[in-house]
Amino acid sequence: MVGHDPAPVDVQPSTGPVLSFDLGPATQIPLGEGRLFVVGRLIVAVFRTRREELFATQAWCPHQGGSLADGIVADGKVVCPMHAYRYSLATGQPEGHSCGVLSTFDVRLRADGHVALSVPAAETA
Amino acid sequence: MSDKRKLVVVGNGMAGARLLEDVVARGGRDQFDIDVFGDEPYGNYNRILLSGVLSGTHDAKDIFINPLDWYAENGVTLHAGARVSRIDRDARRVYAGGDLASSYDALVIATGSSAFVPPFEGLRGADGLFKKGVFVFRTLEDCDAIVRQAAVSRRAVVIGGGLLGLEAARGLLNLGLETHVVHLMPHLMEVQLDAAAAGVLHRTLRGMGVHVHLQKATTAVRGDTEVTGLLFQDGSTLDCDLLVVSAGIRPNAELARQAGLEVRRGIVVGDDLASSDPAVYAVGECAEHRGQVYGLVAPLWEQTKVLADRLTGRNPDAVYLGSKVSTKLKVMGVELAVMGVKDVEGPDDELVTYSEPARGVYKKLIVRDGRLAGAIVLGDGAVAPSLQQLFDRATPLPEDRSDLLFPRASGSGAVDAAGLPEEAQVCNCNGVSKGRIVSAVQGGCRTLKSVCDATRAATGCGSCKPLVQALLEAAVGGAIADDPAAHYYVPGVPLAKADLVRAIRERGLKSVSSVFAALAGGKEDAGSKAGLASLLKTLWPGEYEDERDARFINDRVHANIQKDRTFSVIPRIYGGVTSAAELRRIADVADKYQVPMVKITGGQRIDLLGITKEKLPEVWKDLGMPSGHAYTKAFRTCKTCVGTEFCRYGIGDSTGLGIAIERRFQGIESPHKMKLATAGCPRNCSEATTKDVGAVAIEGGGWEIYVGGAAGSRVRKGDVLCVVDGHDEVLRYTGRFMQYYRENAKYLERTYDFVERVGIERLRRLLVDDEEKICSRLDASMQDAVDAYVDPWREADAPVHPAQFKDTLAELPAGPPPDDGAATPGAP
Numbered sequence: 001m002v003g004h005d006p007a008p009v010d011v012q013p014s015t016g017p018v019l020s021f022d023l024g025p026a027t028q029i030p031l032g033e034g035r036l037f038v039v040g041r042l043i044v045a046v047f048r049t050r051r052e053e054l055f056a057t058q059a060w061c062p063h064q065g066g067s068l069a070d071g072i073v074a075d076g077k078v079v080c081p082m083h084a085y086r087y088s089l090a091t092g093q094p095e096g097h098s099c100g101v102l103s104t105f106d107v108r109l110r111a112d113g114h115v116a117l118s119v120p121a122a123e124t125a
Numbered sequence: 126m127s128d129k130r131k132l133v134v135v136g137n138g139m140a141g142a143r144l145l146e147d148v149v150a151r152g153g154r155d156q157f158d159i160d161v162f163g164d165e166p167y168g169n170y171n172r173i174l175l176s177g178v179l180s181g182t183h184d185a186k187d188i189f190i191n192p193l194d195w196y197a198e199n200g201v202t203l204h205a206g207a208r209v210s211r212i213d214r215d216a217r218r219v220y221a222g223g224d225l226a227s228s229y230d231a232l233v234i235a236t237g238s239s240a241f242v243p244p245f246e247g248l249r250g251a252d253g254l255f256k257k258g259v260f261v262f263r264t265l266e267d268c269d270a271i272v273r274q275a276a277v278s279r280r281a282v283v284i285g286g287g288l289l290g291l292e293a294a295r296g297l298l299n300l301g302l303e304t305h306v307v308h309l310m311p312h313l314m315e316v317q318l319d320a321a322a323a324g325v326l327h328r329t330l331r332g333m334g335v336h337v338h339l340q341k342a343t344t345a346v347r348g349d350t351e352v353t354g355l356l357f358q359d360g361s362t363l364d365c366d367l368l369v370v371s372a373g374i375r376p377n378a379e380l381a382r383q384a385g386l387e388v389r390r391g392i393v394v395g396d397d398l399a400s401s402d403p404a405v406y407a408v409g410e411c412a413e414h415r416g417q418v419y420g421l422v423a424p425l426w427e428q429t430k431v432l433a434d435r436l437t438g439r440n441p442d443a444v445y446l447g448s449k450v451s452t453k454l455k456v457m458g459v460e461l462a463v464m465g466v467k468d469v470e471g472p473d474d475e476l477v478t479y480s481e482p483a484r485g486v487y488k489k490l491i492v493r494d495g496r497l498a499g500a501i502v503l504g505d506g507a508v509a510p511s512l513q514q515l516f517d518r519a520t521p522l523p524e525d526r527s528d529l530l531f532p533r534a535s536g537s538g539a540v541d542a543a544g545l546p547e548e549a550q551v552c553n554c555n556g557v558s559k560g561r562i563v564s565a566v567q568g569g570c571r572t573l574k575s576v577c578d579a580t581r582a583a584t585g586c587g588s589c590k591p592l593v594q595a596l597l598e599a600a601v602g603g604a605i606a607d608d609p610a611a612h613y614y615v616p617g618v619p620l621a622k623a624d625l626v627r628a629i630r631e632r633g634l635k636s637v638s639s640v641f642a643a644l645a646g647g648k649e650d651a652g653s654k655a656g657l658a659s660l661l662k663t664l665w666p667g668e669y670e671d672e673r674d675a676r677f678i679n680d681r682v683h684a685n686i687q688k689d690r691t692f693s694v695i696p697r698i699y700g701g702v703t704s705a706a707e708l709r710r711i712a713d714v715a716d717k718y719q720v721p722m723v724k725i726t727g728g729q730r731i732d733l734l735g736i737t738k739e740k741l742p743e744v745w746k747d748l749g750m751p752s753g754h755a756y757t758k759a760f761r762t763c764k765t766c767v768g769t770e771f772c773r774y775g776i777g778d779s780t781g782l783g784i785a786i787e788r789r790f791q792g793i794e795s796p797h798k799m800k801l802a803t804a805g806c807p808r809n810c811s812e813a814t815t816k817d818v819g820a821v822a823i824e825g826g827g828w829e830i831y832v833g834g835a836a837g838s839r840v841r842k843g844d845v846l847c848v849v850d851g852h853d854e855v856l857r858y859t860g861r862f863m864q865y866y867r868e869n870a871k872y873l874e875r876t877y878d879f880v881e882r883v884g885i886e887r888l889r890r891l892l893v894d895d896e897e898k899i900c901s902r903l904d905a906s907m908q909d910a911v912d913a914y915v916d917p918w919r920e921a922d923a924p925v926h927p928a929q930f931k932d933t934l935a936e937l938p939a940g941p942p943p944d945d946g947a948a949t950p951g952a953p
Contacts, residue, residue, distance in 0.1 A: 021937050028934055030926040032674025033681075040939025050638060050649065050674065067690050067932065070678040074617075074649035081678040081686055084584070086651065096578045124939035 016122050018106075023115040026054065034069035034078065037117065040124030044105055045069040046115060047078065047089055055089035056107035056117055062100035129158050132436065133219055133227050135209045135380070136235035137163025139172055140409025140425045142191055144233060147433030149199045151619070152646070156437060159201045160227050162219070166206035167193070170265060173422065176289075178268050179296025185265060212384035214402055231404055231436060234392060236377035238410040238420070239263060242370050246345040257351035259368045262293045274367050275300040281367040282306075282355060284343055286313040288456065290371035294335055295457040297367070305336040305363060307343060307355065317452070317463045321480060322487045322501045329459055329485040329504070338363070376411045376418055391418045396444040398432045408432055415447055424448035440624065451516060453509055453598070459485060462509035464516045465499030466491055474498065477526045488530050495521050495886065497529075510595045521884050551592055554585020562593060566600035573597060574610055586838035587873075615657055615872055617641070617650025622660075622871060629664055636670035637661065655680070656872035659758055662794050663867045666906075666913035673925060679756035682930060683917040684741055686756075687734060692741060694733040696750035697791060700765045700783035700803075701729030707750070714747045728762035728800060730755065738932050742921035752792065752918040758873075760790040760799045760863070764812070768805035768822075777822020779805035782852050786820075789856055790863065792914050793907075796870040796879075799863060803855075814842050817876040818862060820855045823848070828855050832862050832888070833880025841877045844885035847893045860907040861892050861900060868906075 021039050026048055029035045034047040036059055043059040045068045057078070061068055066082030073079075077095060079086050086095040092102030106118035132148065134141045141161060148159065163169070170189045177183030196203040207221040218228045240261035242248070250256050258278070260271050271293075275281070281297040283290045286308030298304045306313075312323035313330075327337055342358040346368065354364040376391035387393040387401040391413030398406045398414075408428040410420055419425065427448050434443035451464030468491070469476050475492040484504065490512075491499040497516045502509050512529060515522060522529060545551070547560035557580045565579040573594050577583045583590040614622040618640060625644070634640045637657045641649045654675040662669045673681050684692035698707070711731055715723050721735035730753055736744055745752075754761060765783030769775040783803040790801075802813035804821045813819025815836035820828045827848050834843030849858055865888070870879040880888065890896045892903075920929065928934060 019939070023935055023937075028928055030673060030928055032672065035928055035931065036933040038933060038936040040937070042939075043933075064688065065690070069932070070681075070686065070690075072651045072654050072677065073674065074651035074654060077651055079651040082688070084652075097581065121939075 016120055018118050019121045019124060020116055020118045022110075023117050025113050026052075026109055026115050027113070029115075032073055034071065034073060036067070036069050039117065039119060042119060042124045044117065044119070045078075046107060046117065047073050049073055049076075049089075052109070054107045054109055054115060056105040057087070057089060057092055058103040061085055062102070063097075068102070129156060130230040131228060132157040132159045132231050132233070133229035134159070134161040134233045134235060135212075135219065136233075136237055136409070136411070137161050137165070137169050137203065137205070138235065138237045138409070139169070139422060140237060140411075140429060141233070141235035142169035143426060144235060144408055144429040144432060145199070145201055146191070147429045148436060149201070151433050151437040151439045153433065153437045154200045157231075160204065160229075161196070161201055162204045162207050162209045162221050162227075164206070164208050165264060165266070167265070172263075175262070175265065175268055176292035176296050178265070179262070179271060179293065180299035181296075182299075185268070188265075209380060212380060212405070214384055214386075214405065217404065229404070232406065233432065234381055234400070234405065234407040234411060235409045236380060236411045238374040238376050240370065241373040241375045243343075243372055245343055247348070248346045248370075250350055256346065256348055258348075258366055259346065259352050259370065262289060262369050262371055263374075271296070271367070271369065272300065275302055278302060278367040280305070280365045281369065282363060282365040283369045283371055284355075285371035285373065286310070286337065286339070287316060287371065287373065288314060288454065289374075290369070291330075291456050293369045293371055294330075297369070298333065298335060298457070302367065303336075304334070305338060305365070306330075307338045307341045307357075307363070309340065309342055311340055313337065313339075314456070317461070317467070318501060318503075319467050319489065321478070322489065322503050325480065325482045325485060325487040325503055326456065326459065326461075328482050330457060332485075333457060335457070374410065374420060376413070378411055381405075381407065381411070389413055389416075396446060397435060398428060398445055406432055414445065417447060419448060419450070421450065421452050423452070424450065439619065449517065451513060453513065459504055460502075460506035460509065461504075462500065462502040462506075462513065464513060465497065467499055467501060470498075475526075477530065479530050490526065490529060492522060492526065496884075497522060506599070510591065510598065514591075518882050519884060520881050521886055545596075551596065552580075552582035552585065552589045554589075555581045557582040559596060562596045563600050566597055570597075571601065572611070574616075588838040614660065615650070615653035617648070617653035618645045618657070620644065622869065625660070626664065626868070629661070635661060635665050635668055637672050637675035639670075655758075656796075659794050659796065659872065663910070666909040671925075673929075682738055682741055683752055683920065684736065684738075684756050689735070691735045691737055693755070694736050694741065694744055694748075695726065695730045695753035695755035696745075696748050697753040697787070698730055698750075699787045700763055700780050702765070702780055702784060703731075710748060710750075714744055717747065718744055726755070728755070729764050730762060738930055741930055742924070745918040745921045751916045754792050757792075757794065758797050759795055760787075760793045760801070762800060763787045763790075764800070764802040764816070766803070766805050766810040768803075772805060774808060775805035775822070776824055777803075777805050777826075777828060778852070779803040779811065779820075779822060782820060782828075782855060783811075785852055785856060786859060789911055790860065792917070793863065793867075793910050795863065795867045796872050797875045799866075799876065801859070812836060815840065816843065818859050819843055820859070826850060830855060830858050830862075833877045833885070835875065835877035837875075839877060843877075844880060844888075846885070846888060857904065858892065860911075861903045862888070864903040864907040864910070865892060865899075867910075868903075 029048040032050045034045045045059045047055045061080040063085045066080040070081045071078040092104040169191045174188040209221045211220040220226045240263050281302040282305045283294045286306050312320050345356040347354040352368045378388045381392040382388045392407040394412050409425045431443045431445040434440040453462045477490040479488045486504040489501045496519045545559045549559045570576040583593045612621045655677045658675040720733045724732045763783040763786040765780045768779035799817040802811040802816040802819045804811045804813040815834040819831040830846045831843030832846045835841040
């Protein structure tokens, strides 16, 4: 698989260099659900909503480690399957509780239908 | 110009403001430009708390419900301090002070009521105004004026010993005045109380220092320019320097009368809340519906909800059919709950009373047809919430009526909420204290749902919900917003179950996404998806368009998720009867997959715990047994005892019956799980009387069918639905009850709550006597569901998606890949 990402290395002062990964076709994630992807030592939950939006967050719920990819997704939010803690997919902000903010990552759909994930290089090493 | 219609509301009190909230909550801003006219120069405040302002327990600024900002934020134009003087119905315009006018497409009159002031001689001075020191008690302005006068007064008299009069008296007493109450009738609060209750209240008030004068008819107010005393019909007098007249209220219907609308005591409205002019509506204390004018908030809330439903088209057929009147209040700090009728009305009514005047306690119940027809509870706040619930839901009462008057420590919701210490743990699932709940309420939460969302109380097993409700009520002093969402089947679609089912059927909605699109404005809600999926599967057996993302993870992979993200696998063992070969196979699987724990469950099944998601299909295939459905909201298991085959006491074949039940109903989805049992004799070894449905063999060949039993977070003995002969009949009635529950229960409402809500007598009339001729339809629907059943573990061979049982879809190295740059450094 070829990832044509001509963009130059973007060095953000706060996060350092960013790596971009081709995660393969978006359709391998069932519609409206999430699945896990491992990039280096980082595990990311990637969600594909019914409106074909993509979101990426840290894999485990800060509350008790539930797998957010197994959660129910709607209206830009994910609900953890363990104890129904809710988070915004775009910002990682908790909703209705104060159990910590999820790390979120840049993810987008490429023209060829593949999922492109960008994460700070430091997080994958 | 806006192409929206124009909604004008006259009156910004409890009813007007509530209507605005209800309209806005239903998306009314998109349909209407909204104007509201209010007499008083502020936003809307809670009139119920005025006595608190008078007595100094509430600050005036704390009783505002919607500050002025609220109107701006919600796109409502508030004309504060603008009294509407005329309605021109032909031109559809209203006029307020000077030349301010507004045209309307729909007009709502919510002008409330005002104090009735009898024409006592000498009440007014030469200028026609009240003499100095004379007041009514209706508005924040009245309150301010009374407080100012109280500072220079010594002795206050309140004319009127009704609810408002006593509230005023309480305020005056707290302000340090010698306080007298003069009442025309033989006892206090005759509208709400019987003579005995009033006697107990009278004694309590006297103990506080209030002087009560009964059967006193005031004839004149004495004093030249300011009040100095009262003269009574019997010739006696009473000196005072502050007088509050609280002799009742009158609907403010003059504006409507002048506009030519039909007015009797109030503005006459039909079940659609429209007046005699279909473009003009009335709600609240100014409206008269079926001869009733209500002076309490609860009916008003019901009215505004119906009207908002109609105006916004959310439910154009909504009707208001009158209210069951009940109220909970504090009279001078004494807790009082009143509901329904206050006296026995026929020879079959049953009267239950308890009176303890020394402690100020009086309790009276009127029971009709085994249900609560009315109650008066004075001086005991702890029993009121449970009685209120029994009254509202018309739930059959326990046979021992004393249970109702004297709650036991173990009863849920019967704990004295007020008496709990701050640090007491209320929610034992999430460890939420009373203090946290109270501070959430103080922080602005006004509905049960918002309190639960904010604190997570009652979001676990839910058994503390009544107590959270009681704390909420205590913390806000009775002014709880009735949360329309509490009646929705799921939070994200604003319809009660019956309305939702009708809409789904009418529009042929067969997928969860189509329901959101058609009935929720296209907005998905995570908390609603699983409930809708369950309902659609019930409504469209075999035709439901399955969208797996709508399911909870357990139902996507047909196993129960555990705390370490592994799953448990429970194969179906019909009736709990297994064989050596089956056990051997299970043991082989446990060995092969190194299953960390093998456990016998409470439902007589074998649980293999600690299986990863990826391994599930292989485990199922190796087991070669159907799914036990221990992970879903559905028929779970039918537990059995040994029955007639071996037991020397058995009188009915409980194992055979249990196996038949389980074969028939396996996997049938429902609003919550259903755990069943059969017992071969009344010794009840399989605990069938505390199951969702249980069948118990009785001597003579019959079976008692129990429904609504529980032995979980609540313990409840089931009610006998009927006694039948033979296995076929048990299967028929079991299926019929289950189908009725599937169609009518709220999502996540267990049968024990459902049976209490509907009432066993009604269930018998529906499901046994077939009063409404629904039984054959229910039986046929259940048969369709049974026929549509497919073992979900077959997906081991044919997954619905290649990634159905996968957690991780790809593992990529951290560094840039060696060849084609699939992980090119760079930002998109």
